[in-house]
Amino acid sequence: MYALVDCNNFFVSCERTLDPTLENKPVVVLSNNDGCVVSRSREAKELGIPMAAPAFKYKQLFKEHDVKSFSAKFELYNFKSQEVMKIAQSYVLEYEVYSIDELFLELSGFKYINLHDYCLEIRNEIQEKAKIPVSIGVAPTKTLCKVANRIVKEYPDKFNGLYVLDTPQKIEKALKWLNIEDVWGIGRRLAVKMKDSGVHKAWDLLQKPEMWVRKVMGIHGIRMINELKGIRQLELDTPSPKKSIAVTRSFMEMLTKKEEVRERVETFGMYCSERLRKQNTCCKMVTVFVQTNRFRSDLPEYKNAVTQILPNPTNSSIIIGRVVNELFEAIYKEGFHYKKAGVLVNDFVPENERLISLFEEDTQNQHLPVMKAMDAMNKKFGKDKVRLGSMSGENTFGRAKLSPEYEAFLKNNILPEANFRFH
Secondary structure (H helix, E strand, C coil): CEEEEEECCHHHHHHHHHCHHHCCCCEEEECHHHCEEEEECHHHHHCCCCCCCEHHHHHHHHHHCCCEEEECCHHHHHHHHHHHHHHHHCCCCCEEEEECCEEEEECCCCCCCCHHHHHHHHHHHHHHHHCCCEEEEEECCHHHHHHHHHHHHHCHHHHCCEEECCCHHHHHHHHHHCEHHHCCCCCHHHHHHHHHCCCCEHHHHHCCCHHHHHHHHCHHHHHHHHHHHCCCCCCCCCCCCCCEEEEEEEEEEEECCHHHHHHHHHHHHHHHHHHHHHCCEEEEEEEEEEEECCCCCCCCCCEEEEEEEEEEEECCHHHHHHHHHHHHHHHCCCCCCEEEEEEEEEEEEEHHHCCCCCCCCCCHHHHHHHHHHHHHHHHHHCCCCEEECCCCCCCCCCCCCCCHHHHHHHHHHCCCCCCEEEC
């Protein structure tokens, strides 16, 4: 059996840990630059606010119904996510972190334990210690866990945040209830094709011949059918290193000063370097791009990107910062209003398998102790507390709707006095 632990309206729930008075009130969290709704409370959903709703279009509705809207606080969400994951992981030997607010737990070895009571204990401890409400779906397969979790969220009062799909009768009833478009792995286009063929519920899909499923969905469809029948096809995944890393941002306001854009781009390069070191890899290619606001037809448009192949693979913030600066100089043009920029690193090699050019000086090993010390101190004291001199230390997200409670959180969890810079 698997258990899927899923945080309810996660970003909103995190906001409520800062301000308990937000409970039972309509709350939304906005995306970068406060553009779109990325998380909604149950009360906000009942007002008809859709996911990804542009905030400016719903400004009047927010005002009429006293909907509280907040800028995204990614430091807080990451902090709370780690709290939830740590508690849940302590109950099992094997798990898979699926996203920032979801993880699967392996329960196959818990033969003589009452899974309902055991998972209820997990849920209660997360609520008590992390203050985050979660829904838990338990089932023989990961796909059925998703079904069980959806049932919990649809009927929160009936199941007390936990539902176990442990009998064929329960599975059949659940699949006859679940709409085909809500099956994990069925997209919008495929759902339309399914309905054209008379498949409206998940149960209807199980009645189709295997040949039809294979023709419409390929081998993926056969695996999905088996998963829905309770035959395990998807095992827990172990995290694998990424093949490319990109840090890109749209700016809250358009930037016209060269040094402001340069600082942002160099900061993005630093973040790429940190992620490389986190997975113990080095990159051999660096790309930098800048672009103006394509929606402003009244302003001149410009976008450009340039890539450089490095003579020696590296994950040094110092080296990558220098390369990013050179590439930025090559593509930056005066007289434009820049809205977005980014840095991409790819072509990775393991840190301990670097092949060094005989004709180029390699300073990677000289920088490595400094980089590791910087990473360790940032992990202890908070993001960007130790940084390169070219970095301002300001967040790279446009956020206007920050609360006093969040400032208190930062003060208590990220020590402001530990604020060092390497020059």
